[in-house]
Amino acid sequence: MENVKLFGTSASPYAIRIVWALTMKGVDYKFIHEDLTNKSPELLKYNPVHKKIPVLVHNDVPICESLVMLEYIDETWKDISPLLPKDPLDRAKARFWAKFGDEQVIASFYDCYMKHGKEQEEANVKVLANLEHLEKLLNEKRFFNGESLGFLDLVFGWIADYCSPLEVLTKSKLLNEDSFPNLCAWKNKFLESTPKSENWPDQESLLVRFQKMKESKNEN
Structure with a gap:
């Protein structure tokens, strides 16, 4: 068992x-x-x-x-919903972009969320530059993986889940359809396709949690 x-x-x-x-x-x-x-x-x-x-x-x-x-x-659990592509080159590319996401994209969003004034403006520039890379990577595909959810969709899925609460807190529109049509379409498809889990908070709960995290950080 x-x-x-x-x-x-x-x-x-x-x-x-x-x-x-x-x-x-x-x-x-x-x-x-x-x-x-x-x-x-x-x-x-x-x-x-x-x-x-x-x-x-x-x-x-x-x-x-x-x-x-x-x-x-x-x-x-390889027989159900495979995540990584079968082709070795595609797998290598997926690992590259996953590392980019964890080392660059998350850090830029964190700075945008936690900083203020000019520092936040500078962080916004980095966020938008990173999102531009992802916009080109999607290239009008349904998902990063192609037609179905895969490894990179789960790696970048936090963007879809967190973006609305973070935009409220930072008072910045990070994902807009004019600049990032592919990412916006992906975001909607991702949220519709991702299985819901009782172990994860809804959007309102995330907003409250992020607000508390920011307040706690500013008090230190």
Whole structure:
């Protein structure tokens, strides 16, 4: 019998992609909410190197780093909703863009969300430049994967899920149809196609959570 646990928080762009992948694959799992100000002994046991979420635990064996988890999930439950393309070159390209997303896109959105004034304006420029790369990558395809949800859609899916709450908080329109028609179309298709999970908050709850995170950061 499979025993699958996912340690995470309900606002992590790295955890949500694992939630989506497990749900798409039909894998039963237990979501364990972590308090990052008071990390559980289990989390520290399963990820002693980085001590971060998310951590996927499959039959008591931990897998860390969300991109690694996505590949593990795809290879372990490979008969349902394949995520990575079969062609080696396409797989290599997907890994490149996934790394770009985690190293560049998330960081630029975070700066846009957390900073103020001129610094926020500079962060906005970086966000829009990164979105332009993704706009060209989509190139009028239905999804990054082609006609169905795949690896890169889950990697970048947090943009679709987080964009509206972040636009409210930053008072900036990041995704508009004139500048990013492909991304806007993808966003709508992604939200319609992604399986819903009881382990993830709705848009209003995300807005409240992000507001609290920003206020907490500004108080420090």
